[in-house]
Amino acid sequence: xxxxxxxxxxxxxxxxxxxxxxxxxxxxxxxxxxxxxxxxxxxxxxxxxxxxxxxxxxxxxxxxxxxxxxxxxxxxxxxxxxxxxxxxxxxxxxxxxxxxxxxxxxxxxxxxxxxxxxxxxxxxxxxxxxxxxxxxxxxxxxxxxxxxxxxxxxxxxxxxxxxxxxxxxxxxxxxxxxxxxxxxxxxxxxxxxxxxxxxxxxxxxxxxxxxxxxxxxxxxxxxxxxxxxxxxxxxxxxxxxxxxxxxxxxxxxxxxxxxxxxxxxxxxxxxxxxxxxxxxxxxxxxxxxxxxxxxxxxxxxxxxxxxxxxxxxxxxxxxxxxxxxxxxxxxxxxxxxx
Numbered sequence: 001x002x003x004x005x006x007x008x009x010x011x012x013x014x015x016x017x018x019x020x021x022x023x024x025x026x027x028x029x030x031x032x033x034x035x036x037x038x039x040x041x042x043x044x045x046x047x048x049x050x051x052x053x054x055x056x057x058x059x060x061x062x063x064x065x066x067x068x069x070x071x072x073x074x075x076x077x078x079x080x081x082x083x084x085x086x087x088x089x090x091x092x093x094x095x096x097x098x099x100x101x102x103x104x105x106x107x108x109x110x111x112x113x114x115x116x117x118x119x120x121x122x123x124x125x126x127x128x129x130x131x132x133x134x135x136x137x138x139x140x141x142x143x144x145x146x147x148x149x150x151x152x153x154x155x156x157x158x159x160x161x162x163x164x165x166x167x168x169x170x171x172x173x174x175x176x177x178x179x180x181x182x183x184x185x186x187x188x189x190x191x192x193x194x195x196x197x198x199x200x201x202x203x204x205x206x207x208x209x210x211x212x213x214x215x216x217x218x219x220x221x222x223x224x225x226x227x228x229x230x231x232x233x234x235x236x237x238x239x240x241x242x243x244x245x246x247x248x249x250x251x252x253x254x255x256x257x258x259x260x261x262x263x264x265x266x267x268x269x270x271x272x273x274x275x276x277x278x279x280x281x282x283x284x285x286x287x288x289x290x291x292x293x294x295x296x297x298x299x300x301x302x303x304x305x306x307x308x309x310x311x312x313x314x315x316x317x318x319x320x321x322x323x324x325x326x327x328x329x330x331x332x333x334x335x336x337x338x
Contacts, residue, residue, distance in 0.1 A: 010312055050072065083296065106135035108288055117189050126166075127152050146170070148174065223249050236284075237275065244264065
């Protein structure tokens with residue numbers, strides 16, 4: 001098979017949010033059945049706010065293995081997803097993965113919202129107005145008949161801009177508000193996607209029956225949730241419990257001392273239908289840490305569609321060469337000089 005370089009424009013043309021949610025839901029169900037395996041995310045930090053990330057997964061039933069990596073810096077990032085044939089190790093694709101990452105992050109929230117939010121939810125509280133925010137609104141629109149969204153960002157221009165884009169893109173009522181409390185009041189679905197360093201959502205702000213998607217705080221120096229939020233939830237799910245144990249300050253502070261990590265369920269079990277809300281008044285929460293399984297599943301779907309439609313740039317297969325080791329011997333010191 002010929003490997004392909006697949007560009008951002010190809011990803012955007014080949015996959016939409018509804019399709020992405022279906023692909024990720026299927027992959028999570030496969031993980032629950034033991035047919036897919038996630039590689040725990042790792043990262044290293046340098047400077048004031050720079051981080052290098054790596055994650056990956058194996059889709060055994062599709063014979064696809066892959067890793068995604070990127071350096072997140074104050075000046076930006078260039079994420080790349082590399083897919084291999086899981087049987088032969090051959091390169092299958094290199095995919096520019098910024099658009100793919102937006103689809104992945106939204107799709108995982110979409111799966112959680114589909115299974116955990118009230119079926120008649122029509123309103124969303126959107127806390128945060130950065131690059132991931134529009135994808136998060138799209139994800140809720142894809143699984144619920146969303147009619148309105150209230151947007152909060154500490155920067156007035158940012159919240160106004162996101163509200164305007166939501167009105168234009170989704171044709172829904174979208175209002176910018178000047179506090180978390182105003183955004184969240186009586187909202188059946190709440191999504192947090194911020195770079196907050198201290199908690200900004202408390203349990204008292206949440207309505208009975210609310211579902212929360214906590215997306216933003218994925219390193220130990222950040223936090224969005226007050227400790228009382230986790231204490232109030234009837235269901236707490238995470239896409240990667242192992243990553244939450246290592247990297248989520250909120251979860252480590254709440255569950256670390258008590259040893260109650262058994263209360264956190266993997267999103268794969270939610271997607272498989274074995275975990276759900278019991279009462280209409282239950283508060284539920286999904287914590288996204290970022291899983292390679294979702295990236296690789298979406299990458300595999302993009303690759304399959306690219307192969308069918310001829311999109312992407314064909315890559316020449318790697319040519320393995322033998323290194324000339326003799327140069328090492330020629331440079332060795334003589335016995336007399338030792």
